[in-house]
Amino acid sequence: MIEAGLAYALSSRRAADIVGAWPAWMTRIKRRLRTASGATVALLLPLSLLVLWTVSAALEWLPPQILPAPTDVEHGLAEMWRSGDLLRHTGISLQRVVYGFGIGAIVGLALGIAMGLSRTVEDYVRPLFTAFAQVPTLGWIPLLMLLVGIGEGLKILVIAKAAFVPMTLNSFAGIRGVPPAYGEVAALFRFNRWQLLHKVVLPGAIAPIFTGVRYGLTHAWMALVAVELLASSEGLGYLLVWGRQMFWLDAVMIAMVMIGIVGFGLDKLMAVIERRLQRWRFADGTDAVRS
Amino acid sequence: MTTQPQHHASRGRRTLRGLTLPVLLLIVWETASHLRLVDPRILPPLEQVARTAIAQITDEDLLYHLAASLVRDIAGFTIGTVAGIVLGTLLGLSRLADRLVAPTFNGVRQIAILAWIPLISIWFGFGEAAKVAFIAAAALIPVVLNTTEGMRSASNQLVEVGQALRFTPTQLVTRLYLPSALPSILTGVHLALIYSWVASVGAEYFMTVGPGIGGLIIAGRERFQMDLVMLGILILGLVGFLINRGASAVEAWLLRWRPH
Numbered sequence: 001m002i003e004a005g006l007a008y009a010l011s012s013r014r015a016a017d018i019v020g021a022w023p024a025w026m027t028r029i030k031r032r033l034r035t036a037s038g039a040t041v042a043l044l045l046p047l048s049l050l051v052l053w054t055v056s057a058a059l060e061w062l063p064p065q066i067l068p069a070p071t072d073v074e075h076g077l078a079e080m081w082r083s084g085d086l087l088r089h090t091g092i093s094l095q096r097v098v099y100g101f102g103i104g105a106i107v108g109l110a111l112g113i114a115m116g117l118s119r120t121v122e123d124y125v126r127p128l129f130t131a132f133a134q135v136p137t138l139g140w141i142p143l144l145m146l147l148v149g150i151g152e153g154l155k156i157l158v159i160a161k162a163a164f165v166p167m168t169l170n171s172f173a174g175i176r177g178v179p180p181a182y183g184e185v186a187a188l189f190r191f192n193r194w195q196l197l198h199k200v201v202l203p204g205a206i207a208p209i210f211t212g213v214r215y216g217l218t219h220a221w222m223a224l225v226a227v228e229l230l231a232s233s234e235g236l237g238y239l240l241v242w243g244r245q246m247f248w249l250d251a252v253m254i255a256m257v258m259i260g261i262v263g264f265g266l267d268k269l270m271a272v273i274e275r276r277l278q279r280w281r282f283a284d285g286t287d288a289v290r291s
Numbered sequence: 292m293t294t295q296p297q298h299h300a301s302r303g304r305r306t307l308r309g310l311t312l313p314v315l316l317l318i319v320w321e322t323a324s325h326l327r328l329v330d331p332r333i334l335p336p337l338e339q340v341a342r343t344a345i346a347q348i349t350d351e352d353l354l355y356h357l358a359a360s361l362v363r364d365i366a367g368f369t370i371g372t373v374a375g376i377v378l379g380t381l382l383g384l385s386r387l388a389d390r391l392v393a394p395t396f397n398g399v400r401q402i403a404i405l406a407w408i409p410l411i412s413i414w415f416g417f418g419e420a421a422k423v424a425f426i427a428a429a430a431l432i433p434v435v436l437n438t439t440e441g442m443r444s445a446s447n448q449l450v451e452v453g454q455a456l457r458f459t460p461t462q463l464v465t466r467l468y469l470p471s472a473l474p475s476i477l478t479g480v481h482l483a484l485i486y487s488w489v490a491s492v493g494a495e496y497f498m499t500v501g502p503g504i505g506g507l508i509i510a511g512r513e514r515f516q517m518d519l520v521m522l523g524i525l526i527l528g529l530v531g532f533l534i535n536r537g538a539s540a541v542e543a544w545l546l547r548w549r550p551h
Contacts (some may be wrong), residue, residue: 041387042394049395066413120308127309128316135528136489138496142512142520146333225403229497237406242407252409260402 076250079109090258093224093235096152097266100159101220103117107160108167112212115168116175117201137162137223141230141284150231155224160225163216170212174205210274217270221263236262335518343518344525357526358492359502363419367426368487372480375431379438379479384468396435404429404490408497419501420464422494426525429490433482441475442468474546481538488531504530 050070056062058067064072080086111129115122141158148154178201186200202209228237236255243251293406317337323329324336331339342500347353382396415421445468453467470477495505504526511519 041390045391045395046398123308124311128312131528132314134532135524136492136531138489138493139508139524139527142508143517143524146517146520147513222405222551225405226493229405240406240409244413247413249410249413252413256402256406256410258311258407260398263403264401281404291465 033054062127065249068248068250068253073250073253076248077254080251080254086254086258088213089234089236089239089255090262093228093237094262096155096228096235097217097220097224100224101163101217103156104220105161105167105216108164108212108216109171109209111164112168112171112209113175113202116172116205117197122172133165133169137219138226141227145231154231155227158227159220161221163218166215166219167212170215171205171209174208174212175201177208178204206277210270210277214267214270214274217266218263221259221266225259297449313393323334332515333517335521340518340521343516344522346545347519347522353507353522353526356502356504356507357530360495360504361530363422363427364487364491366381367423367490368430368483370423371427371430371487372434374427375434375479375483376476378431379435379476380464380468380472382435382441383439383442384464385471393439400432404432404486405493405497408493412498417499422491422498422501425494425498426487426490430483430487431485433475434479437475437479437482440471441472441479444475445471473535474549477542477545484534485531485539488534492527 053067054070056067057064057071061067061109066236068076077086080108111125115125115129137158140161141154144154148157182200182204186196191199224235225237225240228235229241232238232241236259239255240252241253306549315442320334321337324331324334335523344353378392380395383389404425408425411425411428415424449467449471450463453463459468491503492505492508495501495503496509500506500509504523508523508527511517511523
């Protein structure tokens with residue numbers, strides 16, 4: 001498979017040289033890459049890095065404290081999998097994110113909606129909120145450590161703060177972005193405030209609100225890594241710190257990959273939910289105004 | 292809300308409203324601190340924070356710490372941005388490079404940036420190089436993504452004109468692709484500025500102690516000096532705010548040729 005990919009890459013290079021003009025070879029490559037060999041090309045770089053890594057470990061170019069052999073990482077992974085450590089740390093991290101994100105998202109949604117619906121609330125709260133949001137989550141951690149200690153409460157608070165800011169901003173923008181025409185139609189039908197909110201305003205703002213959910217979750221995951229690096233005795237971030245202190249880079253690498261996988265998985269999960277909700281919006285949202 | 296007639300309060304009234312909560316908060320803080328409702332070590336009175344700020348600027352090295360953070364920030368940002376524009380241009384213009392590198396790049400960037408700190412600090416030593424490398428990595432990602440997107444958005448008609456004028460590939464890139472990708476690139480650079488400032492503080496938190504605002508905050512926490520922590524956070528937010536404002540202004544100025 002590698003040879004095929006390599007030969008392929010070489011041949012397209014040659015094509016570029018012969019044709020000379022750019023778009024011609026670009027379209028040619030485009031045409032070829034649409035075929036199955038695209039996956040081969042994508043794997044070329046990681047596989048050559050893996051080969052380089054293996055060779056460097058075999059020839060001991062670098063001490064294993066700086067670059068452990070791929071087999072070491074494999075053994076480390078098998079060990080951590082068998083002992084259940086990897087899943088335990090991942091589970092703890094996930095649980096913290098779920099709690100923190102849940103709290104931050106709900107409070108942020110409430111505040112965003114309140115500011116979106118009422119100019120008075122916006123006038124009172126927005127300047128303070130902006131100042132609060134100006135300091136990155138990373139900055140709040142030491143302050144919160146002094147205020148609430150380094151227990152579980154700290155982690156939940158930090159993660160909640162990280163989710164709260166994008167959630168507030170996006171739900172606020174979402175409510176303000178609902179076209180005035182919707183409101184006029186609703187007024188024509190003499191909707192009361194509650195009907196207006198849950199049949200017109202919220203369905204109309206659902207897309208930006210969901211953007212807030214996705215940003216919030218991404219920020220929450222990053223905040224989790226930060227807070228676990230600084231103050232934790234469990235979780236994936238702790239695994240990173242522990243691996244560095246012990247110079248067990250295989251543990252560090254495994255934790256990194258796990259952080260990437262879970263982060264990616266959370267975002268994908270939200271994308272799926274978002275698509276579901278959008279479908280509901282188109283199927284139902286227009287009906288809501290008509291009924 | 293969109294339905295009711297919108298009561299726009301006057302500007303003065305809105306400012307007054309906006310100040311209400313912060314002022315209330317400060318009053319509660321000050322009273323709680325003076326009446327010892329809260330341990331003053333945890334909630335030092337405002338005047339003490341102000342005194343610390345003045346003492347830090349005049350007697351101690353606050354400005355030196357700030358300068359150290361900013362120099363580090365600029366070094367990492369510059370490396371990351373230049374590398375990002377080069378890589379992004381390559382990915383945006385070459386289908387092959389895109390197919391070859393983009394999947395790996397997109398896989399690797401799923402890892403939260405802070406999770407790189409242990410690996411980078413082992414690979415780049417415990418000194419300044421590791422911090423700069425980390426900041427550069429943080430700046431690189433948004434620049435690559437936005438440059439790639441900008442390159443792809445160049446209009447086909449313009450490219451055809453370029454071909455008709457027999458532009459060389461270099462001319463195509465410098466005269467056509469880069470200018471038309473500029474708005475997108477600047478968005479990436481703007482993000483990179485914000486990310487690299489946060490990354491500078493992160494690097495100072497987690498890597499070896501050295502001069503810097505992040506180091507100051509951590510030292511304040513370890514010595515249980517809340518006033519120092521608060522001062523550090525204030526500066527952190529203020530610098531972030533100024534960087535953001537400055538970047539927006541430069542962006543607007545660079546894109547002033549664009550029709551609105």
